Amino acid sequence: MPVRALGVCYYPEHWPEDWWAEDARRMAETGISFVRIGEFAWSRLEPVRGRFEFDWLERAVETLHGAGLKVVLGTPTATPPKWLVDEMPDMLPVGEDGRGRGFGSRRHYDFSHEGYRTECARIVEALARRFGTHPGIAAWQTDNEYACHLTALSYSPAALHGFRDWLGRKYQSPDALNRAWGNVFWSMEYGSFEEIELPNAALTEPAPAHVMDFRRYSSDSVVSFNRLQCDIIRRFSPGRDVIHNFMGRTLSFDHFALGADLDVSSWDSYPLGFLDQWAHRDPDFKAEFARAGDPDLQAMHHDLYRATSNGRWWIMEQQPGPVNWAPHNPAPRDGMVRLWTWEAFAHGAEVVSYFRWRQVPFAQEQMHAGLLRPDSVPAPGHGEAAAVAREIAGLDLPMPERADVAILFDYPSAWAWTTQPQGREFEYFRLVVDLYRALRRLGLSVDFLNAKSADPSPYRLVLAPGLFAWPQSLREKLATFDGIALVGPRSGSRDENFVIPPSLPPGLPAPLDALKVTRVETLPPNLTVPMEGQAGAFQIWREMLEVADAHVLRRSADGEAALVGGGSLRYLAGWPDEALAFGLLKDLAEEVGFPVLDLPAGLRLRRAGGLTYAFNYGGKAVRLSQHGIAGNFRLGSDDLPPSGVAILEA
Numbered sequence: 001m002p003v004r005a006l007g008v009c010y011y012p013e014h015w016p017e018d019w020w021a022e023d024a025r026r027m028a029e030t031g032i033s034f035v036r037i038g039e040f041a042w043s044r045l046e047p048v049r050g051r052f053e054f055d056w057l058e059r060a061v062e063t064l065h066g067a068g069l070k071v072v073l074g075t076p077t078a079t080p081p082k083w084l085v086d087e088m089p090d091m092l093p094v095g096e097d098g099r100g101r102g103f104g105s106r107r108h109y110d111f112s113h114e115g116y117r118t119e120c121a122r123i124v125e126a127l128a129r130r131f132g133t134h135p136g137i138a139a140w141q142t143d144n145e146y147a148c149h150l151t152a153l154s155y156s157p158a159a160l161h162g163f164r165d166w167l168g169r170k171y172q173s174p175d176a177l178n179r180a181w182g183n184v185f186w187s188m189e190y191g192s193f194e195e196i197e198l199p200n201a202a203l204t205e206p207a208p209a210h211v212m213d214f215r216r217y218s219s220d221s222v223v224s225f226n227r228l229q230c231d232i233i234r235r236f237s238p239g240r241d242v243i244h245n246f247m248g249r250t251l252s253f254d255h256f257a258l259g260a261d262l263d264v265s266s267w268d269s270y271p272l273g274f275l276d277q278w279a280h281r282d283p284d285f286k287a288e289f290a291r292a293g294d295p296d297l298q299a300m301h302h303d304l305y306r307a308t309s310n311g312r313w314w315i316m317e318q319q320p321g322p323v324n325w326a327p328h329n330p331a332p333r334d335g336m337v338r339l340w341t342w343e344a345f346a347h348g349a350e351v352v353s354y355f356r357w358r359q360v361p362f363a364q365e366q367m368h369a370g371l372l373r374p375d376s377v378p379a380p381g382h383g384e385a386a387a388v389a390r391e392i393a394g395l396d397l398p399m400p401e402r403a404d405v406a407i408l409f410d411y412p413s414a415w416a417w418t419t420q421p422q423g424r425e426f427e428y429f430r431l432v433v434d435l436y437r438a439l440r441r442l443g444l445s446v447d448f449l450n451a452k453s454a455d456p457s458p459y460r461l462v463l464a465p466g467l468f469a470w471p472q473s474l475r476e477k478l479a480t481f482d483g484i485a486l487v488g489p490r491s492g493s494r495d496e497n498f499v500i501p502p503s504l505p506p507g508l509p510a511p512l513d514a515l516k517v518t519r520v521e522t523l524p525p526n527l528t529v530p531m532e533g534q535a536g537a538f539q540i541w542r543e544m545l546e547v548a549d550a551h552v553l554r555r556s557a558d559g560e561a562a563l564v565g566g567g568s569l570r571y572l573a574g575w576p577d578e579a580l581a582f583g584l585l586k587d588l589a590e591e592v593g594f595p596v597l598d599l600p601a602g603l604r605l606r607r608a609g610g611l612t613y614a615f616n617y618g619g620k621a622v623r624l625s626q627h628g629i630a631g632n633f634r635l636g637s638d639d640l641p642p643s644g645v646a647i648l649e650a
């Protein structure tokens with residue numbers, strides 16, 4: 001396995017067969033090593049039930065392999081063919097509005113449907129038997145982008161049936177479920193599991209514990225759906241990595257749980273589309289970075305997904321030019337495709353694979369750029385990919401080690417605060433992004449840890465924002481942690497059954513064991529709570545604390561405790577705006593002895609393996625030494641042009 005390599009997504013079934021060899025030759029010439037194929041090809045692999053037509057795929061694999069390329073073979077289960085849907089129409093998912101979601105695009109299946117799972121097992125086994133030990137097959141991709149197009153949650157009869165079974169196993173008796181969900185409220189008590197409906201059926205807001213269990217059930221279904229494929233592939237294709245390609249800002253299933261079944265996590269990075277869709281940046285910022293993408297969002301996903309499969313991760317799809325699916329689809333500034341690729345490598349990606357080789361002139365994605373234009377002439381992204389290929393070949397770069405700061409992340413917390421946000425703006429992911437941004441501005445590098453199993457002990461600074469319920473193990477680890485842990489806001493404010501803990505949140509260990517959140521409020525836009533003696537304010541969410549004066553480290557201008565501390569614990573009683581997040585984290589970073597910077601919005605760093613990678617997302621040149629960044633340059637120089645990349649020994 002090469003430590004750093006490029007890949008590309010290719011669809012042999014979209015092109016005449018007599019183009020394949022030339023495509024493969026040009027890929028290799030570009031410096032590409034991996035090619036992902038096959039993930040949407042079911043209708044060509046099995047045009048009618050039982051008639052497997054795999055010869056063309058074998059010829060494609062042979063052609064690519066013959067050119068020295070390594071194939072990542074996708075299982076085609078994101079696109080079940082029409083004949084299969086017609087055989088069992090109840091495999092289609094149902095939307096929250098109760099309407100069936102039909103054939104004619106992709107992802108038209110329900111994770112709970114046992115019949116569809118059997119069909120998936122059948123096609124995956126047939127493919128794995130035929131290709132599992134082929135020397136050209138280096139890895140597998142299961143399905144494609146689980147949950148894309150809002151498909152993790154389905155309100156189908158299959159889901160209802162599966163949910164009832166899952167509840168029966170979890171609670172054993174309806175009484176236990178009634179107690180856990182608080183069903184005495186509004187006479188919601190059930191006499192049997194068969195009476196329980198899906199939460200979209202209720203007239204108004206369903207019980208939050210009901211929704212949480214449905215979210216858990218739905219996440220478990222995605223995980224077990226994927227595991228079925230992993231197990232089959234491993235049986236017939238030993239020694240090959242099993243990969244899935246996650247999507248950005250997708251929270252509807254627990255990626256840690258799914259990642260535990262993978263050898264390698266990957267994700268699909270589309271920086272420009274992301275920024276355009278991201279609601280939490282003002283129009284000036286969006287205009288400034290329209291051709292570069294948000295300088296922090298991609299990096300954050302790299303760090304998050306790195307944590308989901310023990311450190312091994314790829315970019316399976318990297319934006320190569322304008323995409324087709326965002327509200328607006330600008331072209332990247334020259335150099336950005338190279339920069340994005342390097343930023344992924346700086347965060348430890350083994351492979352960065354571009355989506356797609358050639359722009360396809362027909363069907364839904366005809367407006368989506370490829371490395372080649374539809375007429376096979378190189379598009380601008382092609383030259384940048386080739387440049388990176390030359391650069392990685394000439395540089396021997398170590399993989400990243402542990403980062404400075406850890407953020408504890410928890411998918412159920414995202415479900416919880418969507419279920420009961422209390423204020424429209426309270427979005428778990430955004431809270432994490434806001435803190436991550438402040439850390440990046442300080443020039444710090446970040447690891448994410450699964451809150452459920454995290455071991456914070458190797459880190460000097462750990463953040464635990466917005467954790468719905470305490471994993472008991474984490475609370476115990478924090479009791480003996482000797483770095484600094486910044487907890488809150490909202491952390492520990494419910495138990496697993498969505499109940500406010502009897503002794504009131506946050507339930508921290510000593511010396512903050514007497515701390516109580518006694519009241520919370522949410523703040524509408526433009527209502528903020530300024531701090532006393534510190535720039536910035538709380539926005540969106542704010543808590544009132546009962547705490548001994550001796551523990552108060554900072555107050556808001558209205559005299560309430562805003563940050564409290566004792567031993568290694570700090571508790572933050574609100575959602576900090578940009579200035580406050582920066583100021584608070586700067587203080588904490590300095591307290592634990594990290595050197596900090598104050599980087600301009602377009603300049604970002606990543607420290608890894610004794611190297612500092614510098615990226616200029618901005619449209620103007622920057623001089624690194626003016627921002628406190630100096631060292632022996634392995635790539636680039638002190639003057640970083642727009643879209644520039646530098647690597648320093650520092």
Ligand code: GAL
Pocket residue numbers: 144145148268270317323324325355365368
């Ligand atoms: C991804 C997907 C690809 C393609 C791409 C377009 O979400 O996996 O198949 O649709 O987006 O940007």
